[in-house]
Amino acid sequence: MNEQRVKRDPEGTRRRILEAATEQFTRYGLAGARVDAVAAAAGTNERMLYYYFASNEGLYVAVLEAMYARFAEREGSLDLSGLQPSDAIRETAQSIWAYLWKNPQWLSLINNENLHEGRYLERSSSLRETISPLIDLLRVTLERGAAAGQFRSGVDPLDFYVTLVGMGYYIVANRFTLEAFTGRNYAESLHQKSISTMHVDMLLSYLRPVVAPLE
Template sequence: MTMPDTSQKIKRDPERTRQRILAAATEEFAERGLSGARVDSIARRADINERMLYYYYGNKDQLYTAVLEDVYLAFNRAEHALNLDALAPLAAVSALAHFIWDYYAAHPELIRLINNENLHEARHMHESPQIRALVSPIVDMLASILKRGEASGEIRSDVDPVHLYVTISALGYYLMSNRHTLATVMGRDLMAPDARSAYTAFNTQVLLDYLRVK
């Protein structure tokens, strides 16, 4: 019996192959970090041979950078799908914050990859202008919301959009990054639906109370 030639299928559909490799590499790097991840394991997950993986992505570090770019691109696309211009300024900030916190909760692999990249002092992100370009537009969007709020008299005039974005991100990131240790030392699962809902409401109130013109 003649076995199907999978290499021909791969050659006919290179984009699908790239996505399979990226999906497999995302799982491997998120689970094991850059140092612990193995190229042969990624190849097995993607159901290809290692030679094909190197053909598409060069080496392990280049593949890792491609994974970082891919997860940030997915995050960026989801952010830009929000219709924040249709909302009043404070409601727009709240909607953006809730989106970011929900996205982190739904994509723990993003948190793990960021944690790992911080261990490597963001070396791969420094080498990727694409990642920086993906983050800047959402900060610009937030700056526009702040300007609208300032003009309408709803939002104070001294808010730095970068500081605000970092704070919004941190409020969701810290919970996801430290949820296991927090559950142990606090004796409370902050990711349980009721607890997470209460935590979201608390953080939202903190943000809006700071932004409002007193």
């Protein structure tokens, strides 16, 4: 690609590098991803890659940041204000779980970073900011439910969020081994729907107000 053209479109170049790097890191992990392959797929050269991201590790962190930012932006844009609290929880859960099924690259990158014990994500200065809209959205919903007498009070929104995501993540991330072990393919829409319904029921059961036993 002509270097002058690259300079005239820095955002486009950066975006193409991130897209190509996402593919490389998804397939080969940080250790196996090749900088020359990323540059070639992005239609640029290795010098420009280092100009924008400083190093292979810097590019890897940028890919992770972009992945989390897209997820948070999508979920943070959910309009739950007109829904009953229980319906808002259901909508949030199903939206997150559907995103996991539709974005297997996300799971591959997360699994790879867990192999590195999260040490590269720790370098990010913006990562934790991306989760705030999601937690705030859940906090408001949980408070609305508690005020209406539909939910128990004092539910930690972060713990609830981690539990909710974990339910969907486990099924999607382990779909191949689950099928091999149980003979059930949770990628099939029938089984996806069935276990999602069960998970939502479990979440809502937990949120119900605790009734003191009669003496």
